[in-house]
Amino acid sequence: MGDLGAVSVGIVGASGYGGVQLVRLILEHPHLKLTYLGGDSSAGKSFGELYPHLAHAVDLKVEKIDVDLIAERAEVVFMGLPNGIACGLAPQLLAKGCKVLDLSADYRFWNLETYEYHYGIKRSDNTVAEMAVYGLPELYRREIQEAQLVGCPGCYPTASLLALAPLLKQGLIVPDTAIVDAKSGTSGAGRTPKVGSLLAEADNSIAPYGVARHRHTPEIEQIGGDLAGREVRIQFTPHLVPMVRGILATVYGTMRDPGLVREDLFTIYNAFYRNAPWVRLLPSGTYPQTKWAYGTNACYISVEVDQRTDRVIVMSVIDNLMKGQASQAIQCLNIMMGWDDMLGLPQLSIYP
Numbered sequence: 081m082g083d084l085g086a087v088s089v090g091i092v093g094a095s096g097y098g099g100v101q102l103v104r105l106i107l108e109h110p111h112l113k114l115t116y117l118g119g120d121s122s123a124g125k126s127f128g129e130l131y132p133h134l135a136h137a138v139d140l141k142v143e144k145i146d147v148d149l150i151a152e153r154a155e156v157v158f159m160g161l162p163n164g165i166a167c168g169l170a171p172q173l174l175a176k177g178c179k180v181l182d183l184s185a186d187y188r189f190w191n192l193e194t195y196e197y198h199y200g201i202k203r204s205d206n207t208v209a210e211m212a213v214y215g216l217p218e219l220y221r222r223e224i225q226e227a228q229l230v231g232c233p234g235c236y237p238t239a240s241l242l243a244l245a246p247l248l249k250q251g252l253i254v255p256d257t258a259i260v261d262a263k264s265g266t267s268g269a270g271r272t273p274k275v276g277s278l279l280a281e282a283d284n285s286i287a288p289y290g291v292a293r294h295r296h297t298p299e300i301e302q303i304g305g306d307l308a309g310r311e312v313r314i315q316f317t318p319h320l321v322p323m324v325r326g327i328l329a330t331v332y333g334t335m336r337d338p339g340l341v342r343e344d345l346f347t348i349y350n351a352f353y354r355n356a357p358w359v360r361l362l363p364s365g366t367y368p369q370t371k372w373a374y375g376t377n378a379c380y381i382s383v384e385v386d387q388r389t390d391r392v393i394v395m396s397v398i399d400n401l402m403k404g405q406a407s408q409a410i411q412c413l414n415i416m417m418g419w420d421d422m423l424g425l426p427q428l429s430i431y432p
């Protein structure tokens with residue numbers, strides 16, 4: 081797959097959900113070729129043993145992680161690893177000239193003490209962390225264009241921030257009134273087995289978790305603060321819902337100007353996202369469904385106003401494994417390489 085002029089790409093953490101999405105996307109991308117797969121417990125197996133339905137398309141074995149081998153084979157490296165591992169590999173990969181895109185939380189935080197506090201992991205790669213760019217293209221396109229190291233956002237922060245950004249950037253809501261109520265499918269928890277992700281535990285039920293202390297809150301507040309130009313406090317509550325993929329984030333905030341109507345907000349959002357091809361603003365009175373984004377890099381957003389309570393309500397949906405993880409990383413790479421944002425990425429959900 082790929083063509084003669086294609087950029088060589090490696091994936092560390094290839095056996096995981098993020099990894100297998102990346103494999104699919106790289107195989108279908110016209111300017112990328114897959115040259116390295118790395119892992120831990122899956123090392124030594126062929127990729128086809130792990131994912132038999134892709135055996136016909138991928139003729140690579142998963143290797144034990146070896147920085148020299150990765151840099152020899154790949155110009156660009158994606159890392160889809162548990163938190164705390166990428167920060168031990170990125171400094172050496174960057175020193176060897178690779179571009180690095182990390183899907184974990186290791187390079188999302190501008191203040192490493194915040195990361196260390198919320199993730200319970202000590203860090204010593206401060207200089208490299210300072211180079212990292214937050215990989216949300218709709219907000220940090222210019223920085224991503226120049227980046228060697230991208231810390232790709234978490235799935236909840238992507239859905240939440242795309243809904244919140246115009247409100248915070250333009251000071252449309254009373255400070256600190258923002259509430260994010262978010263729901264995720266179980267693939268958000270990754271492929272590594274956990275009791276809570278078992279069908280018998282998750283099916284027929286919707287459950288809040290991480291209430292008042294989920295580790296995505298400081299990430300949302302960091303970017304929210306950057307947009308607002310001041311520290312912000314955001315109430316974030318995630319829920320696990322019995323589906324495989326998808327996130328719906330419903331955002332509430334008290335309007336500073338109670339005179340604003342839905343059409344005003346629509347105009348503001350339309351202008352804010354005019355150069356964002358993956359954000360699809362829905363017509364007034366139409367509300368998004370997670371299945372519309374399934375398998376794509378799209379984010380569907382709808383705005384509403386409740387004049388009875390003076391609140392704005394913004395709904396956003398993404399596929400957590402795509403815009404919330406793997407395809408957003410490819411969108412970032414497209415921008416780093418000077419290619420079109422849409423290049424090689426699936427645009428249409430398989431749902432009717």
Ligand SMILES: NC(=O)C1=CN([C@@H]2O[C@H](COP(=O)(O)OP(=O)(O)OC[C@H]3O[C@@H](n4cnc5c(N)ncnc54)[C@H](OP(=O)(O)O)[C@@H]3O)[C@@H](O)[C@H]2O)C=CC1
Binds near residue numbers: 098184400
């Ligand atoms: N799932 C989601 O919706 C999202 C996840 N993320 C983040 O992306 C990252 C990857 O997530 P996801 O794909 O869901 O994870 P998975 O649990 O599905 O996969 C984890 C991967 O990490 C590898 N791995 C585990 N431990 C080690 C180790 N010690 N050394 C090397 N490799 C190791 C595994 O390899 P092996 O099988 O060989 O052991 C596997 O390939 C995580 O940081 C996650 O928080 C971000 C946004 C959304």
Ligand SMILES: CC(=O)N[C@@H](CCC(=O)OP(=O)(O)O)C(=O)O
Binds near residue numbers: 184233266318320
């Ligand atoms: C449903 C589910 O469990 N979702 C995960 C979010 C995954 C993610 O994006 O986490 P990172 O910030 O570590 O990358 C969670 O709530 O922890």
